[in-house]
Amino acid sequence: MTENSSKCLQSHSAPILGQDLEKNTSHMSVALLVFPDFMLVALGWTLRHKLNFSREFFAGTERLVYFVLFPALLFQSILRTPISAGNAAILLQATAAMIASGVALSWLAGLVLKPSSLGLASSAQCGFRFNTYIGLALSASLGGTQGQTVMALIIGFAVPMANVAAVYGLARHNGGNLLRELARNPLVVSTLAGLACNLAGLHLPGPVDTVLARLGAAAIALGILCVGASLAWEGGKGYGGLIAWMLVVKLVGLPLVALGVAGLLGLPALEARMLLLFGALPTASAAYVLAMRMGGDGRMVAVLISLGTLISALTIPLWMMLAGGG
Secondary structure, eight states: OHHHHHHHHHHHHHHHHHHHHHHHHHHHHHHHHHHHHHHHHHHHHHHHHTSOOOHHHHHHHHHHIIIIIHHHHHHHHHHHSOOOHHHHHHHHHHHHHHHHHHHHHHHHHHHHTOOOHHHHHHHGGGGTOOOHHHHHHHHHHHHHHHHHHHHHHHHHHHHHHHHHHHHHHHHHHHTOOHHHHHHTOHHHHHHHHHHHHHHTTOOOOHHHHHHHHHHHHHHHHHHHHHHHHTOOOOSOTTOHHHHHHHHHIIIIIHHHHHHHHHHHHTOOHHHHHHHHHHHHOOOOTHHHHHHHHTTSOHHHHHHHHHHHHHHHHHHHHHHHHHHTTO
């Protein structure tokens, strides 16, 4: 009886132990996949603040990435993405729901916290803008080529929406021209061009495609290094509540929205996982550039971006583990 009980216990415990081991291994693999890109963030910070690479060096690199390398990557990724009417429509709905939720939750801080109009206009974009460099890098690590393709399509839809909302908030505050700012934004231009060429069925000549591929390959690593170099920790004085609000919206609220949207729309597993990753991304460093260029409080935005990037190194693996059933 004892022997039979022992065998029975072993037969029941073996699958449980195997499931626990598989779950722990999955959790570890997610953390390991995310870790290299945050090592690049740390390297960028080290180059700038410990090895004394100049601010001008990284400012030039950031301009190169923002105006040349990343638009090339975005254009080519969208052009190569197979876009069917059904696939595009459902991802467009999901992306629009994400951006709209981020905008609404961010501007809700104005009613709850009643901050200064300058502080709110500057920080609101940090609740819904997203770091495309980190997003495309992690989507390839977590979802392979198909995952990166889905993320490129989500980003392609999200870039114009997020930029319209961000530019509108600051333009309304300082009287800037919304259409002019959008027409000069390289990410908006490259996204719309990629979508137009894709829907028109156009294909790039081989040499041009190769050039864009090489530019795009440089974009992610250099972009993430610039994210690390731009991290700053001064400038948030007097904005503690507003900073905390935007961090919770970006790193907790939007991932929860992504889970809800994916369930409501019945997204397949890969698309749902990429939408969750998109929602969990930290704010783009371009938010600082936009705030400075349009008369906002750039120093406070820099603190928000820095804290969000640092915290997201922990929250992204946690959300991905949750998505994987962990």
